Amino acid sequence: MFEISLDRVTWLHRVPAGVKLAVLALAGAAVFLVADHRVLGGFVAVALLLPLSARLPVRAVARQSLPAAILIALLAGFHVLTSEPDTAIEVSARLATVILLAVTLTLTTRVSAMVEAIETAARPLRLVGVDPAKVGLTLSLAIRFIPVLFALVSEIREAQKARGLEGSVVAVVMPLLVRTLKMADDLADAIAARGYDAE
Amino acid sequence: MIEFDQVTMRFGELTVLDRISLSIAERRVAVVGANGSGKSTFARLLNGLIAPTDGHVRIDGLDTVKDARAVRRKVGFVFQNPDNQIVYPLVEEDVAFGLKNLKLPKDEIRTRVDAVLARYGMEHLRTRPAHLLSGGQKQMLAISSVLVMEPAYVVFDEPTTLLDLRNKRRVTRAIAEMPQTAVVVSHDLEFLEDFERVLVFEGGGIVCDAPPAVALPFYRDLMASVPDV
Numbered sequence: 016m017f018e019i020s021l022d023r024v025t026w027l028h029r030v031p032a033g034v035k036l037a038v039l040a041l042a043g044a045a046v047f048l049v050a051d052h053r054v055l056g057g058f059v060a061v062a063l064l065l066p067l068s069a070r071l072p073v074r075a076v077a078r079q080s081l082p083a084a085i086l087i088a089l090l091a092g093f094h095v096l097t098s099e100p101d102t103a104i105e106v107s108a109r110l111a112t113v114i115l116l117a118v119t120l121t122l123t124t125r126v127s128a129m130v131e132a133i134e135t136a137a138r139p140l141r142l143v144g145v146d147p148a149k150v151g152l153t154l155s156l157a158i159r160f161i162p163v164l165f166a167l168v169s170e171i172r173e174a175q176k177a178r179g180l181e182g183s184v185v186a187v188v189m190p191l192l193v194r195t196l197k198m199a200d201d202l203a204d205a206i207a208a209r210g211y212d213a214e
Numbered sequence: 215m216i217e218f219d220q221v222t223m224r225f226g227e228l229t230v231l232d233r234i235s236l237s238i239a240e241r242r243v244a245v246v247g248a249n250g251s252g253k254s255t256f257a258r259l260l261n262g263l264i265a266p267t268d269g270h271v272r273i274d275g276l277d278t279v280k281d282a283r284a285v286r287r288k289v290g291f292v293f294q295n296p297d298n299q300i301v302y303p304l305v306e307e308d309v310a311f312g313l314k315n316l317k318l319p320k321d322e323i324r325t326r327v328d329a330v331l332a333r334y335g336m337e338h339l340r341t342r343p344a345h346l347l348s349g350g351q352k353q354m355l356a357i358s359s360v361l362v363m364e365p366a367y368v369v370f371d372e373p374t375t376l377l378d379l380r381n382k383r384r385v386t387r388a389i390a391e392m393p394q395t396a397v398v399v400s401h402d403l404e405f406l407e408d409f410e411r412v413l414v415f416e417g418g419g420i421v422c423d424a425p426p427a428v429a430l431p432f433y434r435d436l437m438a439s440v441p442d443v
């Protein structure tokens with residue numbers, strides 16, 4: 016999740032984060048507005064060619080797309096079974112386009128650059144009382160803490176397994192809740208201690 | 215100069231610190247005491263993370279409540295668990311976080327991040343995701359992210375408790391070598407032997423305030439003499 020490939024800086028790395036985000040958003044919307052299979056095929060082709068043109072490591076692209084690919088296969092299979100092969104093609108093409116573009120974006124863009132772009136885009140929200148810097152901080156924290164939470168869950172599950180409680184949801188959820196709240200508390204302190212002003 | 219002027223800290227009914235007065239001019243000060251004796255509370259008072267119930271804490275004459283923002287810039291804080299301090303996914307992004315808040319120019323941020331990473335031997339980790347670092351590397355990252363702000367004082371609350379021996383050594387060496395004034399809460403008594411001054415907390419107060427040669431044996435005796443509860 017959100018690993019960036021920095022072995023080689025490609026032309027895609029150099030495109031400003033804001034531009035990449037805008038392309039993702041526009042393409043994501045456009046692909047849901049068309050149903051013509053040839054146009055959809057064109058979208059998928061471009062989404063595939065982009066990472067290839069920058070010669071991003073194929074393994075990294077594949078690994079990050081895998082969970083979504085499984086989901087796409089399931090959805091497509093479902094539509095084929097309910098004898099809607101057209102829908103199967105459309106759904107697969109649309110999702111594949113969006114996923115491939117999103118993976119390409121995360122592989123070539125720093126989280127801080129993405130957050131900055133979003134902060135800039137969120138600037139008009141100031142008029143309605145939303146602080147764009149806070150939006151940015153919230154986003155980076157969410158991204159940063161996904162792997163931390165995963166590690167926490169597996170640590171707790173292991174501990175409960177050792178006590179013979181592997182079947183119990185409560186045994187995982189309760190300590191997870193306690194630890195997460197404590198973590199949030201500590202984190203708020205750490206952010207304050209590093210000079211971040213909440214106002 | 216750190217000054218505590220008749221500082222009392224209460225949480226509801228519980229009085230954790232009772233009319234503490236002291237001033238600290240030494241560069242290496244240690245804080246020891248049993249669990250729950252108020253060490254973290256003392257540490258958190260130092261940079262205004264909490265406000266005293268009574269009395270005043272001053273850092274170079276600045277009140278931690280009235281001049282909170284200036285105090286935060288003067289006093290850095292390193293916590294026990296680095297996982298709860300790292301804000302950004304990549305090492306270099308995290309080190310840059312505080313500087314960005316100051317709205318410094320990009321070039322200056324880059325120069326200062328480079329300098330700190332080089333100083334603590336972490337250049338090769340700069341584009342690593344923080345969650346893939348070892349515990350010791352994470353704590354060094356947390357320390358770097360604090361030191362890049364160039365605070366005059368750094369408070370450490372049990373910075374080595376979660377680390378293995380090798381990483382503990384790395385972190386204690388980094389603390390020993392840094393030019394700033396350090397106030398360190400720790401249960402690692404060996405590490406504190408080179409400090410200038412040790413404060414022993416017990417029962418809401420400081421029961422011993424002396425160089426380690428005197429204070430550490432005092433603390434060991436105290437812990438041995440307290441009956442189990």
Ligand SMILES: Nc1ncnc2c1ncn2[C@@H]1O[C@H](COP(=O)(O)OP(=O)(O)OP(=O)(O)O)[C@@H](O)[C@H]1O
Nearest residue numbers: 225226228230247248249250251252253254255256
């Ligand atoms: N925010 C708070 N609200 C209520 N009680 C608190 C709060 N913070 C600390 N305490 C209580 O104050 C007492 C001292 O806590 P403190 O964390 O300062 O101890 P400590 O010496 O750091 O202990 P340890 O060695 O376990 O870290 C404890 O009894 C604790 O439960």
Ligand SMILES: [Mg+2]
Nearest residue numbers: 253254255371
């Ligand atoms: Mg403590």
